[in-house]
Amino acid sequence: MPNPLRPSTRDAIVEAAFDVLSRDPSAALAQVAERAGVGRATLHRHFATREALIRALALTAIEEMDAAAEAACADARSYEDAFRRMLTVLIPLGDRHGFLSREPVDDDPEIAAEFQRQMDETREMVEGAKAEGLFDPAVPTAWITQAFDHLLYAAWESVRAGEATHAQAADLAWRTLTHGLGTGGAERKRP
Secondary structure, eight states: OOOTSSSSSHHHHHHHHHHHHHHHHOOHHHHHHHHHTOOOHHHHHOOSSSSHHHHHHHHHHHHHHHHHHHHHHTTTTSSSHHHHHHHHHHHHGHHHHHHGGGOOOTTTTHHHHHHHHHHHHHHEEEEEHHHHBBBTTTHHHHHHHHHHHHHHHHHHHHHHHTTTTTTHHHEEEEEHHHHHOOOOOOOOOOO
């Protein structure tokens, strides 16, 4: 019977890959295998190619981001509250997942479908936030959705470059999102 306290070999490789590749996206798979405490042959039994490993990392990152956002927003009082909470929990995940944004994973149908689902969920939140008065109704929902996604990436990059802490990046992203796309506060309804 497997030890429940010890991760599976596959899980150990995935964790090692996040650790190694988040620091150096060009690292060799041999470095990932070494960090996981396995041989290269074992790594290749689980992930035949670098692309297969990156695909597994992307799917894991999507699951982790979904879980973090759902947990943070579970008792949100409004869409505004939910957006703020999402920034607060998603920005620290950039330390772990940010390198994936530079990987060519969008061509994978499953990953593309998951990205689309996340964008659709964000669009629904934007519509709810517009109804609350957080965002200017004249700004297209697609624009706000893309802005949120790009601000998240900008926050990840800012933290990675040492230009901001997670909290500072979340605050800057929030200010940019609401001041640039918001109603300006004058006609905002309070939730």
